[in-house]
Amino acid sequence: MTEEVKDEVQNEDLQDQPVVEEAEKKVEEAPEKSELELANERAEDFENKYLRAHAEMQNIQRRSNEERQSLQRYRSQDLAKKILPSLDNLERALAVEGISEDVAKGISMVQDSLIQALKEEGVTEVAVEAFDHNLHMAVQTLPADDDHPADTIAQVLQKGYQLHDRLLRPAMVVVYN
Amino acid sequence: MTEEVKDEVQNEDLQDQPVVEEAEKKVEEAPEKSELELANERAEDFENKYLRAHAEMQNIQRRSNEERQSLQRYRSQDLAKKILPSLDNLERALAVEGISEDVAKGISMVQDSLIQALKEEGVTEVAVEAFDHNLHMAVQTLPADDDHPADTIAQVLQKGYQLHDRLLRPAMVVVYN
Numbered sequence: 399m400t401e402e403v404k405d406e407v408q409n410e411d412l413q414d415q416p417v418v419e420e421a422e423k424k425v426e427e428a429p430e431k432s433e434l435e436l437a438n439e440r441a442e443d444f445e446n447k448y449l450r451a452h453a454e455m456q457n458i459q460r461r462s463n464e465e466r467q468s469l470q471r472y473r474s475q476d477l478a479k480k481i482l483p484s485l486d487n488l489e490r491a492l493a494v495e496g497i498s499e500d501v502a503k504g505i506s507m508v509q510d511s512l513i514q515a516l517k518e519e520g521v522t523e524v525a526v527e528a529f530d531h532n533l534h535m536a537v538q539t540l541p542a543d544d545d546h547p548a549d550t551i552a553q554v555l556q557k558g559y560q561l562h563d564r565l566l567r568p569a570m571v572v573v574y575n
Numbered sequence: 576m577t578e579e580v581k582d583e584v585q586n587e588d589l590q591d592q593p594v595v596e597e598a599e600k601k602v603e604e605a606p607e608k609s610e611l612e613l614a615n616e617r618a619e620d621f622e623n624k625y626l627r628a629h630a631e632m633q634n635i636q637r638r639s640n641e642e643r644q645s646l647q648r649y650r651s652q653d654l655a656k657k658i659l660p661s662l663d664n665l666e667r668a669l670a671v672e673g674i675s676e677d678v679a680k681g682i683s684m685v686q687d688s689l690i691q692a693l694k695e696e697g698v699t700e701v702a703v704e705a706f707d708h709n710l711h712m713a714v715q716t717l718p719a720d721d722d723h724p725a726d727t728i729a730q731v732l733q734k735g736y737q738l739h740d741r742l743l744r745p746a747m748v749v750v751y752n
Contacts, residue, residue, distance in 0.1 A: 433611060434610060434611045434614055437611055437614035437615045437617075437618055438614045438617075438618075440614075440615075440618040440622075441614055441615075441617040441618035441620075441621055443618075444618055444621035444622040444624075444625050445617075445621040447621075447625045448621050448624045448625035448628055451625055451628035451629050451632055452628050454632060455628060455631060455632040455635060458632060458635050458636055458639070459635055462635070462639035462642075462643075465639075465643065466639075466642065466643070466646065469643065469646045469647065469650065470646065473646065473650035473651070473653070474650070474651065474653065474654040476650070476651065476695075476696060477651040477654045477655060477658075477692060477693070477696045478654060480691075480692035480695060480696070481654075481658065481689065481692055483688055484685045484688045484689050484692070487681065487684055487685045487688065488685055491678070491681045491682075491685075494677075494681075497678060500671075501668075501674060501678050504664065504667075504668045504671075505668075505682075507664055508661045508664045508665055508668070508685070511660055511661045511664065512658065512661050514657075515654060515657035515658050515661070516654070518653075518657060519653060519654045519657070
């Protein structure tokens with residue numbers, strides 16, 4: 399943007415030249431008034447440049463604030479995404495039959511603490527009520543019937559997660575169709 | 576900053592008023608020349624304002640870039656810090672005697688995948704060679720002797736972690752003293 403502005407300013411300088419020459423021609427005819435006209439033109443020119451630079455400055459400031467807010471809001475996105483497979487593995491470990499109570503307790507603790515850390519950063523599980531192609535991925539379908547109307551989710555094969563309003567990964571589901 | 580600039584501009588406007596009045600007095604004495612002088616002053620004034628606004632704009636742009644880079648570089652700081660206790664717990668679980676090979680394998684997998692995720696985001700273990708009060712916290716001391724000179728680390732009770740050059744938490748160590 400700074401470069402753009404510089405270019406703009408340079409272009410204006412070039413465009414100014416013919417104006418100056420024209421004004422100089424007038425100087426020969428009525429010297430005093432044209433000198434004044436030139437000065438007024440110069441003043442107006444710099445006033446416009448100033449006003450434009452000022453407006454541009456405010457734009458830059460506004461954009462920079464918006465960008466900073468967005469960076470802050472979604473700052474945990476990359477790390478959160480990379481942690482999700484660990485969360486899946488902990489869940490799978492808990493589902494294994496025959497693990498001792500102690501081990502299950504330990505795994506649950508790690509799982510809870512990871513979920514809590516993610517939650518504090520704005521990461522939550524994707525809701526799995528009615529099927530929503532924006533949040534869910536149907537990896538398998540079952541025939542719908544009276545008890546299971548179309549677009550009902552039959553099973554969640556892998557949880558989905560979102561960071562605030564942004565989807566980190568969709569939930570993998572089996573859906574009635 | 577925009578507010579500051581606005582204030583500055585308003586102050587200048589106020590400061591301009593006496594100058595204009597002075598110039599108007601001169602107008603009565605020598606009308607033509609003073610009108611030109613006024614126009615020139617106005618041109619100069621706006622040129623200065625324009626140049627200052629332009630410089631200020633470049634400053635804002637530079638600061639905004641620096642800030643964005645820093646936000647990007649340390650974006651994972653909060654989530655990473657909150658994940659460290661889970662990593663400690665996994666480590667402790669592996670140290671428990673009598674866990675089955677399968678469980679140990681599962682825990683190791685989760686541990687490795689968390690460490691890998693953190694590493695990709697710039698989080699690494701704090702080195703524990705010689706004692707460094709910037710990186711280590713001595714929670715216990717042992718008397719130094721010929722085999723164990725002062726400031727040698729005897730044991731790491733809890734690993735420390737850093738994000739790039741920034742310490743997330745110090746390593747808890749036992750040190751010879």
